[in-house]
Amino acid sequence: MKYQPPYTITSKIIHLVAQISESIGRLTVLTQIQDGLKLRKANRIRTIQGSLAIEGNTLSEEQITAILNGKPVIASPKEVQEVRNAIKAYEAFQQWKPSSGQDLLQAHQILMTGLIDEVGQFRHGGVGVMSGDRVVHMAPPANQVNRLIGELLQWLDESPEHPLIKSSVFHYEFEFIHPFADGNGRMGRLWQTLILSQWNPIFVNIPVDSLIYQNQKAYYDALQASTDQTDSAPFIEFILQMILVAILSSTVTDQASDQAGVQDSDQVKRLVTLMDKHEYTLAELMSLLGLSHRATFQKNYLNPAIEAGLIERTIPDKPKSPKQKYRLKRI
Structure with missing residues (x-):
């Protein structure tokens, strides 16, 4: 029997999918009307800053912009390496296929080079998710990771579910499995963006991660609620809400640039x-x-x-x- 992630399609999820689909159409039209190169670059920087900030990186958008432009910044080597890796990952982004295990490992290698020893490979030991001094989630044993990720990628490839729902389910399941020794959060967010960009390329430049960072506690609460319920609906609802707000925010910014x-x-x-x-x-x-x-x-x-x-x-x-x-x- 093929693997089926446990999730419920709630009325709120249906409503959010409809709102996002409508709003993404408005934003797509706006980006076609104007030259949004500068805006896309700014959104990419916000995405990188938000995703890394969730993991404790303290570099600002201005510092990330400087690194992107090849300028020196005063910061820890680790934080600078994280930014450089993220920039490289987004440069390679559109070459990857969401359901490819090989691409998943390659992405992890790019994101985590110089940061940990086990780059581009699944973890070899146990790992838990901490909240302060408390373990809130023990991930499946390391010897199960290859099978679990394989089943999840197969589901992703074959599921007829709407990409907005499918990407959110994948994101949650990926964090539950926690397949890598480190970098699972940034990988899960990166891969959801990749899945969505296959549906509509404009998602490459929508800074959802920046909003997740601003709502970091709610992000972890939604993960925990889904684990407690053995149903990823709470996480799907949260992520879709963040996507909707990010789209609306980008729409306002685009409009504002053209409206005196x-x-x-x-x-x-x-x-x-x-x-x-x-x-x-x-x-x-x-x-x-x-x-x-x-x-x-x-x-x-x-x-x-x-x-x-x-x-x-x-x-x-x-x-x-x-x-x-x-x-x-x-x-």
């Missing part, structure tokens, strides 16, 4: 990322942001978002109608 009226894209980004498919009154939107001054909200948040084409009025021909509501703009 958007003076502070961070404020617009904050508004858009808090909204879902509901229709909101002005008061409800202000409540989402915890704001009480209507004029400031309209000037700094709502009007720029409308001008950028991210939010629309439900009664566009009567802007001041007392029945007016607002929603994310439909494609």
Whole structure:
């Protein structure tokens, strides 16, 4: 009987998949309209910084940019090596096939060269996941890793599941198996991005890892909840939420670069990322942001978002109608 990872497709997962699919279409159109080379580079740097920061790397986006440009930085050799490895991994990224075990090992070798001895090979000993001084997960024995990863890669290759769900399930299962002596977190996140980029190449440049870093505790909590329930649904929901917010954030940034009226894209980004498919009154939107001054909200948040084409009025021909509501703009 073929291996089948345990997961449940919840209504929240279905809703998130629909939202992401709609939002990725909007972002794809934007990137086709404008030259986003500088933005893609910035997002790549944010991805590298976020993924490595989760693992304890303290280098800033500015320092990573300097390393990318071949400039010296004052930092520990280990942290500089981690950045250089990540840059090389993303340069080789599109050559890999998600279901290839050989490519998986090659990616690990690139990511971990100069950092550990066991590069490009599965671990030879036991390993546990720690939270402070407490072991929260004991990974399967080392002699089971090759079989478990083989079954997972075969499932990945043959599963008809939507790539958003399939990549999230893979990410969780990969972390559960913990196949390497070190580097499992950054490998799991890298491989999910690879899987998604096979569905839509734009995922290469969406900085999901940066958001995971900002929500690091929730990331580990979702992993633990899925392990406790023997069902990766909590982790799938969390990761899809991070993907959605990352896409919406990238959409706002792209729009802001082309819209002179958007003076502070961070404020617009904050508004858009808090909204879902509901229709909101002005008061409800202000409540989402915890704001009480209507004029400031309209000037700094709502009007720029409308001008950028991210939010629309439900009664566009009567802007001041007392029945007016607002929603994310439909494609």
